[in-house]
Amino acid sequence: MEDLLRQLGPRVLGVLVRRGADFASAEDAVQEALIEAVDRWSEGMPSDPQAWLVTVAWRRWLDHVRSETARHRRERADLAEPPPGPTEQADDTLRLLSLSCHPALSPASAVALTLRAVGGLTTRQIAEAYLVPETTMGQRISRAKRTVAEHGLAPQEARDLNRVLRVLYLVFNEGYQGEVDLAAEAVRLARELARQTGDPEAVGLLALMLLHHARRASRFEEDGSLVTLADQDRSLWDTRLVAEAVDLLQGALAADRLGEFQAQAAIAALHADAPSADETDWPQVVGWYDELLALTDSPVVALNRAVAVGEADGPQAGLRALADVPDGIPRREAAHAHLLERAGEPARAAALYARAAARASSTAERDHLTRQAARLRRR
């Protein structure tokens, strides 16, 4: 039943919002209806659970609005329940995502609200996934709802799909902790969005997620230590996911509206396509990084491009490309160390690996870089 409720919650919320309920109090009403369902359904399931939930949630919302208006104003326009229309599930999800990823929200708040309102996760599950107390996550979500309620959403903001895509990618990159697989959750939402909008960037994001997801089993050793792309056991890659992603990406690229997610997916697809690291089509990878750099002008992209140049044209060319990347970009020292090692300068490379380890932002990365430094110093 928990799965069913989780699936239905966001749909019911979508219906309420479509009928004109404001997002924040509609979300509260849906939560109340879900709690009531847990109570009542144990005695017997209704024939149409979604309709049951819509009816109960709508009534709760009306109660809420009526008591609010009774407090504020005596008079109130009619709040008769509109006739149930066709499901219009597609528009509902997009509308909920646009609200949950409201531009006035910080990325962390948008992520939390999206998981709750569109993903249908409980506050406890989201709190566990982000390793914060449940009360803290509850506050974050309440504040986010208030912010959305205060600001509303302008029509042009509702059409800004890129904002939604960036939030979903943040969720995806959080991986999995606790009982919820956030990466799988992000894939599910991206899949729905891609299907509904057909937007090339939404499809590109889905393809990118699937390509990363396909490599998941090979990214870590059993003890949790990091395996770099070049050293990953490619037989562990999920070829079915890769094939699906490549199909999706080709469809998106055919629309000739290139964006950053499509370009990133194209790079990931070239890696997925290579039987071994040595057989990677590096000149094409560099070509896509050029496109990506033109689209984003991001120093992180410039750094990755320098590494690709090092593979395509040799470490000296890579080092020259790296010279244009500003200091202080995460992983710049690690990339520099890698290029120096390939250029035959193990001592300088070891020193840089050690410095990179001291500045790593995750323990897995720190340990990996420390081992690289140790390996070079022992030779």
Place this chain on the structure above:
Amino acid sequence: MAKYLLLKHYRRSSGPDPLPGTDVPMDRWTEQEVADHLRFMDDVADRLRERGEFVDGQALAPEGTFVRHGGEGRPPVTDGPFAETKDLIAGWMVIDVDSEERAHEAAAELSAAPGAGGEPICEWLEVRPFLTRTPATDA
């Protein structure tokens, strides 16, 4: 989103010097000044909770014991307590915030806790980022 540790020291042997006139030891404050100080810290924690940023907070006893492995099958070896240790951590707070800038803002707010005379003591807090377990994406 990232987690930061805000570290509060009783005493430090390194790091920046305290602001002049603000280093009156807490046991020389009046009872009311101590109460106001503690209340301020609680209020900051409440505000962080309300913002959805609070993760954990803990005060530590000033005295502790040093412990080490004593060899296979032998009891732990202990030493201390050392009353006059130069570096003494008073407690910490862990926050989960959007940016390093926001972590600094929260630390500055905490550092404004009142001391002797009811004035902000502006003590130095050490802000340290947490390491996450795994990187988000492939290197």
